[in-house]
Amino acid sequence: MLEIGNGDMNDAEYVTHFSLWAISKAPLLIECDVYKEKKVAFASSKLLNVSTEIVVANCSTSSKIEAKRVQWTHNSQDGTIRSALDGRCLSINNCSTDEGAIINQQWTVSSADQTIVSQMNGKCLNFNQQHGPHVNTLTCNKQDYQQWLWNAIDGTIRIKHDGQCLTVLQELEVWTSPLSDHSQAVVLLNRVNSGNESITVKWTDIGFPNGQAAIVRNLWTRKDLGIFIGNYTSPNINYHSVIMLKITPTQNK
Template sequence: MFFFSFVFLSLVSIISSLDNGLGKTPQMGWNSWNHFGCRINETVIRETADALISTGLAKAGYTYVNVDDCWASARDSTTKFIQPDPSTFPSGMAALADYVHSRGLLFGLYSDAGYETCAGRPGSFGYEDIDAHVYAQWKVDYLKYDNCNSRPTNCTIKERYERMRDALNRTGRPIFYSACEWGEMLPALWFRSVANSWRTTGDIVDTWLLMLLNIDINNLFWSFAAPHGFNDPDMLEIGNGGMTYNEYRTHMSLWSIAKAPLLIGCDVRNISKESLELLTNPEVIAVNQDPLGLQGKKVRIDPYNGTEVWAGPLVDGSMAVVAFNRNNDMSQAVVVSFSDLGWKTTSQVKVRDLWARQDLGQFQCNYTALNIEPHGVQMLKMTLIASE
């Protein structure tokens, strides 16, 4: 029943998904905000595109290069076309997009459904068709659409996001549409026909507790994610220094099983070997990018010892599993009962450790992940061999 409940609930959602051909799996790439904030310029973006290639991140699937807030300055007084900041992007966004495309990557920009962006730059409300036209001319591939400075209008939040959706579609250029409404109006419940992904939470912060807060909130909406439309608990903080290696591995594991967008938020020009290893593990990424596109969720919580089991189905009939020790100060064993995965307790199951990239053997009834460190996980792929 576990597997079929996933399929049924998600097929209901697929019926009304945004039809722009994009987002069959969660988006992967890089975004400037978490590390740079407003300290961006065209040199940083070009060097980041180069670094995505040289580090192997692009080969691993991180193909979007997304410029967040602070790139725009004003509107042309005659055409009302939005203008890039001449001090930081003197070559213009079309030239920058061309450079990113020349590296075999995709180019993304940021705007806002209000009158101004969060940093006080021009927003798109009332200029949706003009801005969408300009973005298409610049060959933009991705739009992150924020929710700041939306003074009272005659439009609901949903209508403001629909206006940009329709404007993007009228351009004829496929542009991935990432709605950043912060989860305030529970967008997971009604955004499938509006955007390719939607924020379910407030902004992420590079701390253990706030990272967990975002993924716990995101988990509430697991049944609404499916191909072409995914829940977004915000960008990755791996490499920014606020958490330990062990905590960042948990961060990557939970985002991957939850089919969350994998958008790197650190300075990849100076990325550490450890962060690179976490971001490029092919078997962990494969869970996130599995074509079935169904979000994993918590299937067992033990409040007495602080352990959890997360699980979700994969297209080949196997299950992705995260055995998670939330405990702050003690290593724990985490038991994964096969009945929690929808299998009979007599089932024979093959288990593979995705971070270690090695098979662990065949097990019956359950699998016990031993000595999981505090704040740590074991991420697994479980394949049913026989069910008596």
Template structure:
């Protein structure tokens, strides 16, 4: 009988249902990712600018690639070794208009350098600009008017990542970035496309790049870090697999902040599902810097496959609670307690703040690498000035009296329940017939009714799953 009901449901769904939700919907915004199958989790790697500026050469980059392996960075997930500005000759093009490297500093050429990096099991990234010149003002260094030729050049060198800057005088921002996107796709080589125009200007960027800068250039001080957190958080709804908000490269280990501040900086980039592009000299890291950059438990938050960007859920003055859902079943949350203030302070996360029902939940401290215990309604930790405590909270309670998914109260889960959830999300009804109210439709157990509950209901009816995440 169950198979028959599910077959009937499938027929109904196929015949009459066209989903009002696109493949990715977040907070009501339609998200269309660049379809190159890259960046399904935020990219991890290293970039030359923050530590070397324009003073780069072949030997330094090879040493960085070596250190990426020997330091444990590669094992922690870092894979891109990215050149920033000033790698090219002056002027930057040959008689045929092809970009050429500075052979005094890169005597083996870019293809040989890429081959060396690839031999280490790493990937090679390069820098360009949509204008006539790059930001270092090297004659003929920009890609304006040369997009297809430059994309082919990058592909022939074995480039895996392009950071594309915005030192251009024209106002054709979107068109310029889209021309290089199309040129990269035309090469057939998978190249991660990082838009660097210093601010989020609209949803077109989601369809254009794998990541986009949301902020001005970062600097190695606490004020810059907190400013970039605030600006980057404004476009949180647009982040997801294949398309990420980028609050700029990491400053961890560059020496002008404390290790406590660097730990908070790294924590928040992971909470915001940001690209983790280190910018320090990884050839000679301190133990503290290495421990921050290679903390696999915190990195796992950034790399969570669901791809949800964490957001601030409560605050009191300079004391804040941020939450990032992990996975898709609504039972596990990453929580960061952030203290922007000048003195240490207790910060509390309530389960209600992070959409978990009151009841037992286990807490693990991801910097201390220890389990803290089980707590019924929340957790409090003392957080140092300019510091962060990062927690993994796992819910462990389900109300056994609720038949999740049976929103009409009929005792069975069928196409009518599915239709009612759809109508609720579209605003056509405000409550469900079942006596347990809205809670019965919360099939993922995260305390709210979203498109994810709708999708899980469909999967249940089609036989793809046989129980809901809320049914622990």
């Protein structure tokens, strides 16, 4: 359940908070005295006038598509393990080379003992729950914290210890959820702690053909942004902020 009004966030962060819960189909609740509490004046100025289109997106019963942030591909020829989300390589960055040399991104995947071993230091990809959870490389010890189950069908990599998926932490994220009218609700999220970035959502990532024409609508401003083919690139989004969209194929309009 979402409780808007509690916490020490700025206006943009409250919009982000609300948008993520809306697209996640979670119950929405404003819990504060919007007429007396100055520090959450945003709730009265913004959330009490929430677009009904955002509420519709929240209430849609359609199921969400599988997140690509947990899907990976392994190239046995060059040893890379790439995220299906953005094509970036699983990499060891904290080393003596700038930005990681090629060998920092090369891994040997063993189906025999279910290990993923770095070709840079010969150590196993290790699940570390003490500070995270996160992954690092440690001396191979044949424990289930270093054994990974690769599903060739859905592209997921799960740690044998407790079945959690190896995932990529993104600073720029695209959240999507299908709606009952065959459109897609999309949230473009800038997670960084400073600066602003533009974000591109590709039609192929939200279940539309690459050549599809679609109407893009900003659900917070309640304005159509135009008709786009194949993808939409946002203007710069400030840190901790979002743009929430509805993307509708033209033949369904």
